[in-house]
Amino acid sequence: xxxxxxxxxxxxxxxxxxxxxxxxxxxxxxxxxxxxxxxxxxxxxxxxxxxxxxxxxxxxxxxxxxxxxxxxxxxxxxxxxxxxxxxxxxxxxxxxxxxxxxxxxxxxxxxxxxxxxxxxxxxxxxxxxxxxxxxxxxxxxxxxxxxxxxxxxxxxxxxxxxxxxxxxxxxxxxxxxxxxxxxxxxxxxxxxxxxxxxxxxxxxxxxxxxxxxxxxxxxxxxxxxxxxxxxxxxxxxxxxxxxxxxxxxxxxxxxxxxxxxxxxxxxxxxxxxxxxxxxxxxxxxxxxxxxxxxxxxxxxxxxxxxxxxxxxxxxxxxxxxxxxxxxxxxxxxxxxxxxxxxxxxxxxxxxxxxxxxxxxxxxxxxxxxxxxxxxxxxxxxxxxxxxxxxxxxxxxxxxxxxxxxxxxxxxxxxxxxxxxxxxxxxxxxxxxxxxxxxxxxxxxxxxxxxxxxxxxxxxxxxxxxxxxxxxxxxxxxxxxxxxxxxxxxxxxxxxxxxxxxxxxxxxxxxxxxxxxxxxxxxxxxxxxxxxxxxxxxxxxxxxxxxxxxxxxxxxxxxxxxxxxxxxxxxxxxxxxxxxxxxxxxxxxxxxxxxxxxxxxxxxxxxxxxxxxxxxxxxxxxxxxxxxxxxxxxxxxxxxxxxxxxxxxxxxxxxxxxxxxxxxxxxxxxxxxxxxxxxxxxxxxxxxxxxxxxxxxxxxxxxxxxxxxxxxxxxxxxxxxxxxxxxxxxxxxxxxxxxxxxxxxxxxxxxxxxxxxxxxxxxxxxxxxxxxxxxxxxxxxxxxxxxxxxxxxxxxxxxxxxxxxxxxxxxxxxxxxxxxxxx
RNA sequence: GCGAGAGUGGCGGAAUUGGCAGACGCACCAGACUUAGGAUCUGGCACCGCAAGGUAUAGGAGUUCAAGUCUCCUCUCUCGCACCA
Numbered sequence: 001x002x003x004x005x006x007x008x009x010x011x012x013x014x015x016x017x018x019x020x021x022x023x024x025x026x027x028x029x030x031x032x033x034x035x036x037x038x039x040x041x042x043x044x045x046x047x048x049x050x051x052x053x054x055x056x057x058x059x060x061x062x063x064x065x066x067x068x069x070x071x072x073x074x075x076x077x078x079x080x081x082x083x084x085x086x087x088x089x090x091x092x093x094x095x096x097x098x099x100x101x102x103x104x105x106x107x108x109x110x111x112x113x114x115x116x117x118x119x120x121x122x123x124x125x126x127x128x129x130x131x132x133x134x135x136x137x138x139x140x141x142x143x144x145x146x147x148x149x150x151x152x153x154x155x156x157x158x159x160x161x162x163x164x165x166x167x168x169x170x171x172x173x174x175x176x177x178x179x180x181x182x183x184x185x186x187x188x189x190x191x192x193x194x195x196x197x198x199x200x201x202x203x204x205x206x207x208x209x210x211x212x213x214x215x216x217x218x219x220x221x222x223x224x225x226x227x228x229x230x231x232x233x234x235x236x237x238x239x240x241x242x243x244x245x246x247x248x249x250x251x252x253x254x255x256x257x258x259x260x261x262x263x264x265x266x267x268x269x270x271x272x273x274x275x276x277x278x279x280x281x282x283x284x285x286x287x288x289x290x291x292x293x294x295x296x297x298x299x300x301x302x303x304x305x306x307x308x309x310x311x312x313x314x315x316x317x318x319x320x321x322x323x324x325x326x327x328x329x330x331x332x333x334x335x336x337x338x339x340x341x342x343x344x345x346x347x348x349x350x351x352x353x354x355x356x357x358x359x360x361x362x363x364x365x366x367x368x369x370x371x372x373x374x375x376x377x378x379x380x381x382x383x384x385x386x387x388x389x390x391x392x393x394x395x396x397x398x399x400x401x402x403x404x405x406x407x408x409x410x411x412x413x414x415x416x417x418x419x420x421x422x423x424x425x426x427x428x429x430x431x432x433x434x435x436x437x438x439x440x441x442x443x444x445x446x447x448x449x450x451x452x453x454x455x456x457x458x459x460x461x462x463x464x465x466x467x468x469x470x471x472x473x474x475x476x477x478x479x480x481x482x483x484x485x486x487x488x489x490x491x492x493x494x495x496x497x498x499x500x501x502x503x504x505x506x507x508x509x510x511x512x513x514x515x516x517x518x519x520x521x522x523x524x525x526x527x528x529x530x531x532x533x534x535x536x537x538x539x540x541x542x543x544x545x546x547x548x549x550x551x552x553x554x555x556x557x558x559x560x561x562x563x564x565x566x567x568x569x570x571x572x573x574x575x576x577x578x579x580x581x582x583x584x585x586x587x588x589x590x591x592x593x594x595x596x597x598x599x600x601x602x603x604x605x606x607x608x609x610x611x612x613x614x615x616x617x618x619x620x621x622x623x624x625x626x627x628x629x630x631x632x633x634x635x636x637x638x639x640x641x642x643x644x645x646x647x648x649x650x651x652x653x654x655x656x657x658x659x660x661x662x663x664x665x666x667x668x669x670x671x672x673x674x675x676x677x678x679x680x681x682x683x684x685x686x687x688x689x690x691x692x693x694x695x696x697x698x699x700x701x702x703x704x705x706x707x708x709x710x711x712x713x714x715x716x717x718x719x720x721x722x723x724x725x726x727x728x729x730x731x732x733x734x735x736x737x738x739x740x741x742x743x744x745x746x747x748x749x750x751x752x753x754x755x756x757x758x759x760x761x762x763x764x765x766x767x768x769x770x771x772x773x774x775x776x777x778x779x780x781x782x783x784x785x786x787x788x789x790x791x792x793x794x795x796x797x798x799x800x801x802x803x804x805x806x807x808x809x810x811x812x813x814x815x816x817x818x819x820x821x822x
Numbered sequence: 823g824c825g826a827g828a829g830u831g832g833c834g835g836a837a838u839u840g841g842c843a844g845a846c847g848c849a850c851c852a853g854a855c856u857u858a859g860g861a862u863c864u865g866g867c868a869c870c871g872c873a874a875g876g877u878a879u880a881g882g883a884g885u886u887c888a889a890g891u892c893u894c895c896u897c898u899c900u901c902g903c904a905c906c907a
Contacts, residue, residue, distance in 0.1 A: 222826095224825095224826055228825095228901095231904090232902095234903090238907085257906090257907070304905090311905075334905095338907090347907080349907090358905095426907095546902095625835090630834070630849095632833095632847095633834070636847055639847095639861095639862095690838085695834090695836085696837095696846080699846035700846080702845095706846095773842080777842090777888070778887095817887090818887065820887050822841060
């Protein structure tokens, strides 16, 4: 039964544009996806990383949000109370740059972009609770962030210090360590320089231990991301050891993880920035030391910290004493020693550390072997490289003969009891520098007074509003710093003239807690409504790009713990499950304007509709893998939706006379068709729920469509069977393509809407096979396939297999040793 | 160098617990319908072979009645970290 095009009426053609508009209006008017805290339902908090309002959405957004929407719609149909919010990561540089270019204001540019992109997202048919929409540049958002800042300030978690920071000359602002990639700015890719500035920091290092420890509980996160976070936090166990100065005045403290090699330490290397550097320099060495320090400071950090950079140093003229050997050790400054790791001083063991070995070779410093590999006898004179593996201690006094692993423990204990050092733990993680010398961000709510010092803005004076009467010239740094009406304020304490902080907060601060504010975006009494936040948190499923593995995802974890300790929330970790979706690739490269390989979602929607755009991005690859864009693949997806549309319309006549399926009256063909239907329900449910394998779920529905199309049912039961089949197909597709399925659902005679309909359950009896195909192998090779009744016993199978025409020839003249039945 | 992941047709990808390798889709080929087709439908499509059959999951060994899947070695690619003491 096929309806040719000529017989079709016009309204039977699939017209995505009209259908999608119709249902988007319906969802909007009915606020279909708005939710409240319902204690009788199980909550499900679903979140995709919110976009920066750059102007228009791109394919990465389409993919990210389509993945999320499948999960959201599926969970809703499964009966969950689904919170699925959307908002805007709205502060940041591009808005300010656009303002400079267009002689306009960042707020105008940002809000215009938001308005445009909101329309785009609505055109995609995503099931957001738009009543919770927020933009981080809204006063109602950033005012509460200022409150959080003050809380952190009063707890000592926000503090100011002068230090060398990463400076991007193009962006004219500071960058956190996490925001420097390969020595370049994460945003503009320009070389990052070092600059000494007075900056605000968040004490993320206070949480290093917990942030590390909790990675072990995040079983719903990709191992890759956890590994990256663990490496970034970089915990190492070792010792701090004091090396007394030869002069008798004080000592140099080092951090080492190789205290088993202390007896081999023959010289000392300090970072050129080390506070003792100048004090230790003898007058005759002053000239060369100063020259060296200047040279190192001119070298950029990236070069300096690359492994192939030549190790150089200079002798200070001073000595210290090895506390265990009592030997005199010359103190050097060395370019490879970093001030911000450990103590900025390294005990040099040239025999067992390659860097020290190279350094010793260059400056002709003494070598002393203290660890011997099993069955070898290292001779310092003939060594060509450091020996860095485990071994047996030698030349190490009372520790001689001990395995190096055990010696680590014993020597640490000995040093500690002798008061020469202590066991310690060191982290690679640095505090998070949040000051940005830019306008379009959240003002740091602090005032500087000559007599009172750093004074936090009193809570009653919050919020510190971003002034709107600002000129964006693009010259001479942040416009805020030059705006007297903003800068000049009386000191809140002494009322004398004082100055407001001109820096704004890193935009990553806003994204560190937006997921919490979504729980109570209208709350007026503080940053967070404890009751509502506790109901929704934590986020059950978070979805976004891998590029945030250490940036945003680490900061958000840190903030969650801080806000917990401040009493705002209960939960310890923000995101229970994390899905990192792959990139969208075209012609072998990531889609980007600069490569000229972008596909504009608008064009796609106009030509095929949002359902096709969604379906293709879900079908072409599993979510966590990169997606290879194919225009022809999009055509194929569109074709599939047309086939679905036509099939339902072609079978409408059959479906109209339907009642309930009476299983006892079904023909074999009808039973087979039902089996396919219910097997598909089972597979699609499991693929979505357990694995997020949307591509195979869609493939299963495609198979169902193929089976339905091939079927030709004619009996009295055909109507009910077909109706069940078509309705199941429509419901199974609903999370992927919500518009066309609503329309078809209605056309099938339903008065409900799909989004409020329960997800289909498969019938356990209907999926049972009556016959099964059994594969017969001889000596591990496939030789025949036989069809047997389901549940046949082993004996029957054996007989059938051994007498099978295709099997017999293989058994002639051979002794059967074993028959295995699976 | 360290850590993580991957390698399957012309392409994107299936194979969930060791049990028919290549589902589904794209591309391609043939046919049907058509005034027409960039529409639709039917069939074909890993490789070699007319066929029977044989060979195939980066390469090599192994375990097993049976290996894409488990073990060992090698190669290649991607990502992250990297002078971190």
